[in-house]
Amino acid sequence: MKVLVTAKRVIDPYVKVRVKSDGTGVETANIKMTINPFCEIAVEQAVRMKEAGIVTEIVVVSIGPIQCQETIRTAMAMGADRGILVEMAEEAQPLAVAKILKAIIEKEQPRLVIMGKQAIDDDSNQCGQMVAALLGWPQATHISNVTINGDTADITREIDGGLEKLTVNLPAVVTADLRLNEPRYVTLPNIMKAKKKPLENIKPDALGVDVKPRLKTLKVAEPASRSAGVKVADAKELVAKLKNEARVI
């Protein structure tokens, strides 16, 4: 079966993000970028399913500026077979991303779409659910396990109080949570191999979808900082402070 995975290019999670001085956005010039960690888990899942003989082809899609080719090459170095870049300079909001993916999925006809549960830049946690909705497919978000059984998939989801078990009909959209797997490191030979894999570059216009943003960002700012605390010597002093100063116990 064919699987489609997505790979968003984001600011590296270990970089301290800075707001531009004019409050219009965050600094991205000369900042280290990477594949969204949850997308990386999604790619890893697809590759493992291919290694297990369940999946025959992995198509990876990224949406954004031309540099997203690097993100796609990373996914290919992990084991994805073919890439599609939907090139757009402006920000694609989740609904626009979902519409783009729907158009590509209708053309590619995968049996399963695996995405990250959220991108660590805008923290929206929307795209997978929206894609499933627009296609009329079932969804399983925040998954920690997926087993394919013919025309259905058995799913374990991470929920607030523990785990949830679902069976979804295929085709379906699933979104990866942290414990689904531990992504592999890409090796140099695989990076070289990835450079030869096919990568198609298309524009949103070619897909005939409306990608106009619906949300206007009026300003961005850093959150209010906390007032400075104090170092205490030991447990005894701490308990005294918590009782008499903070009055929380």
Added chain:
Amino acid sequence: MAILVIAEHDGKNLKPGTTNTITAAGKLGGDVTVLVAGHNCAEAGAAAAKVKGVAKVLVSDAPQFEGALAENITALVLSVAKSYTHIVAPATGMGKNFMPRVAALLDVQQISDISSVVSADTFVRPTYAGNVMATVQSSDAIKVITVRATAFDPAGDGGSAPVEALAATPAAGLSKFNGQELTKSARPELTAARIIVSGGRGMGSAENFKILEPLADKLGAAVGASRAAVDSGFVPNDYQVGQTGKIVAPEMYVAVGISGAIQHLAGMKDSKVIVAINKDAEAPLFSIASYWIVDDLFKVVPELVTELG
């Protein structure tokens, strides 16, 4: 303005987060209707009617709403969506799951995880693990919003709203709910706890993690963990506090053996009092802590238990 809040509940009571969401909905300026969907959920409907600020409660009680399958809840919400200007739910596991589905089918760009209401169409939401607060304005006719519960006070009792039955929509037949395995604990839920004791990579092992239990017992606290502790297999994922786990803001957060990665701070930095215990004097968590001790946690934690008496 007409606002629809979708409640999260366990059949009897509203889950923590829903009453905070009702407070956020009240700030939009308009009548707040609460939708309680589930199976055998009449009691939860009655509980919603008692919340202050609620004008009406809709209860839809049917087997297909058990487990709150996103496909089935979405169909129900869409059956009434056009009567409202705002559709609002807590940004919990449930809200995150079905709300984008509702938004997509209404052709609306959802606004996730709002921490402040500026006006009926403008909201503040944290991005980049809470390091960047974005003020966004929606141009959509219906606003679909999820709410960061910790940013709003819970609405109290004192309401007496009428309860109406809402006809159930049929099951979508796309997925099947096979049950839940909930972590059993006598402790308060993380998102509702007044005090949280949380452990990180510094705990060293699942066995060592247990030394936090007597401390949590003394404080009547919930137990949480950093992503590193979850990754290392010390505790289940539902303990996770952080950008991709639970967002908490208790009266006191005691971080033990947690260095304080940005992703963890994102989930707890709005706690009123933060206590950090770490042997590394350079731990980033100290920069936001109210009180901190630089010492071996395996020495300090038992001492704390003794001092608390």
